[in-house]
Amino acid sequence: MRDTTIDSYLDVLVHKPLIHIGRASNMLIVGFGKFYNVIDAKGNTVEKSQFALHVQASWRITNRQKKDVLVASSDFYSPCSTIQWSNDFEWDVAGNNLFDEKIKEWSIINKDIYVIEYRMNRWGDLLIIFSNGDGLEIFVNASDDSECWRLFEHNSDKEHLVMTGEGACFN
Numbered sequence: 001m002r003d004t005t006i007d008s009y010l011d012v013l014v015h016k017p018l019i020h021i022g023r024a025s026n027m028l029i030v031g032f033g034k035f036y037n038v039i040d041a042k043g044n045t046v047e048k049s050q051f052a053l054h055v056q057a058s059w060r061i062t063n064r065q066k067k068d069v070l071v072a073s074s075d076f077y078s079p080c081s082t083i084q085w086s087n088d089f090e091w092d093v094a095g096n097n098l099f100d101e102k103i104k105e106w107s108i109i110n111k112d113i114y115v116i117e118y119r120m121n122r123w124g125d126l127l128i129i130f131s132n133g134d135g136l137e138i139f140v141n142a143s144d145d146s147e148c149w150r151l152f153e154h155n156s157d158k159e160h161l162v163m164t165g166e167g168a169c170f171n
Contacts, residue, residue, distance in 0.1 A: 020035075057073075070134065113134075127140065
């Protein structure tokens with residue numbers, strides 16, 4: 001049986017454009033909807049997406065037709081094609097890692113895509129299917145109350161949908 005509360009959160013993504021995909025350290029950040037400007041805590045004007053998905057679990061973007069993994073969470077820790085791996089490799093520096101390189105290329109090719117559907121299983125694994133046929137697959141990889149992914153609307157008082165290893169919660 002489907003959880004209608006969780007569906008009400010996820011349903012807002014259907015037909016929304018993917019407008020941003022990037023990272024903050026090793027957290028995947030995906031923006032949907034439209035951009036708007038807000039004032040941050042430091043008084044700076046910053047651009048935010050209408051809806052944000054923050055992923056701290058394992059994930060991958062796949063081409064479902066070709067059955068290819070295009071970019072994945074472990075790519076954060078591999079050097080991009082212009083950097084030789086060494087013990088001094090700084091994966092967290094913008095542009096240094098394979099994720100930064102691959103997601104930039106993927107975003108250019110797929111600049112006008114939108115969400116056509118989503119699927120979620122009983123463990124909270126989430127699949128978001130885009131209009132180009134690619135899918136973002138997120139895997140709950142915790143057995144405790146650790147946060148795996150979060151969906152929220154910027155500039156809203158609505159609670160966030162948070163998926164943990166113990167299931168969904170709202171805060």
